[in-house]
Amino acid sequence: MSKPAIVTADPWQRLQALTRARIALGRSGASLPTREVLRFGTAHAQARDAVHQALDVAALQADLENAGFASLAVHSQAADRSVYLRRPDWGRSLAPESTRLLREDAPTLWAPRPRLALVLADGLSSLATDSHGLHMLQALLPYFPDLRSQPVIVASQARVALGDEIGHLLGAEQVVMMIGERPGLSSPDSLGLYLTAGPRPGLTDAQRNCISNVRPEGLGYQDAARKLAFLIAGALKLGRTGVDLKDDSDTAAPLPAPSGLHSSLARL
Template identity: 40%
Template sequence: MPSLEKWKQFTQARIGLNRSGGSISTKEMLKFRLDHARAKDAVLLEPNWELIHESMNQLSTKYGIKNIFVKSKITSKQEYLLRPDLGRRLLDGSELDLIPKDEGFDLSIVCIDGLSAKAIDENLISYLELLFSEIQKTKLTLSPLVIAKWGRVALGDEIAEKLHAKICLVIIGERPGLSASDSLGIYLTYKPKIGNTDESRNCISNVRPKGLPIPLAVKKTIYLIHEVLAEKKSGVLLKDQMPNESLSPSQEKLIPEN
């Protein structure tokens, strides 16, 4: 069997920790506290909204897509953590009500800060840039891009329903763990509407450079969008049959042998 040191290169999980008697080593304890602090920061801090808006405007200009900023009914970060129900509903008087909806759209993309400011700051724009470049190769019709503050995943249902979109694609900062505080979660829902629950969604999780790489996440997203439109269903009703391409040939060679 390979040593634990060889396996450590394939995971950020805490395996094979050094110990001194019945306790883990000082080095491992300090690393644990640092990761815990990073996880707390990811939840409690706000994304760099000024930079996000600037980047979104650049994307909108490049791809000819309008972007809209909205808020949930939440009024503070503390309330966001205590009242997830309010994070699922839009603040009254949204600009979304002014968008023409005569023809509707195939896809509504909603970007939500969620529970990780770090994920939004570091990975959102990279994901969107590649996603839009791939969508341009298709015949999909897009609603305006929506950026939402203090929202939960279900906020996307109300937004996409207002925009008369067939599919809601939510990109959100995932709840951080002690080994990953920068993960994006991608959720797809067919026929989005207020009251939808999680079994109606397909999820792509752990999207980050050291998790599911952004190019593979975008490829999975495009695949699921086409499957949802073809099958007219999502969530537990839709079987994901995309071939497993999570490992490149170069990565496969690194897996230690027994």
């Protein structure tokens, strides 16, 4: 007589191929199999590490420079990671020295009133920003060939709304905040893209558009760039972002060829 299996398989196991969610894990008696307990512990540790890991600003700026992007580094009012996690409000405002930096140094690097300001921010996962930020900028280049002439700001201890103050100080017509999202147990490196027209302090999330889960295992760079370019063009026509600007990029007519889109965004 054969011995019963130590692990009882789940009849839904074939669905695992369709999602990274933890489904159909099987069981051992009344508990999860040991391998799944260990996998969960590893994923939880990776998520915690992503939250607490500091962004290597110098390395990111060096990579940006090598790719032809000039950048400035700024910091929120949260002095360190511990303060950042306990005081979300401080992550939404610039430190005084960063405000001075943008006022004094930005005009020497970029033309006044740029069409688009780009912010690479650590958020709740510096791993996401470090892994995907530059790739996203490069994916946008076919749509905006002059993207390297626009301001790129690297922001530490940042929340989404920090981009509003940065864009306002730069006089930008639109700001794109590329920020590490809250890690999940299957996605410690998910990048979020937040587009805001007319950035200024005091805006709410209802006045911006979000593209979420940007990473090779989620929404790929090329698809994210296409959606973002569609929203940027839509915001120019509509004059605003947020709840009135819909992402119909998957059902609308294809975007114009890059040169055509570039012409329609004359100053970008």
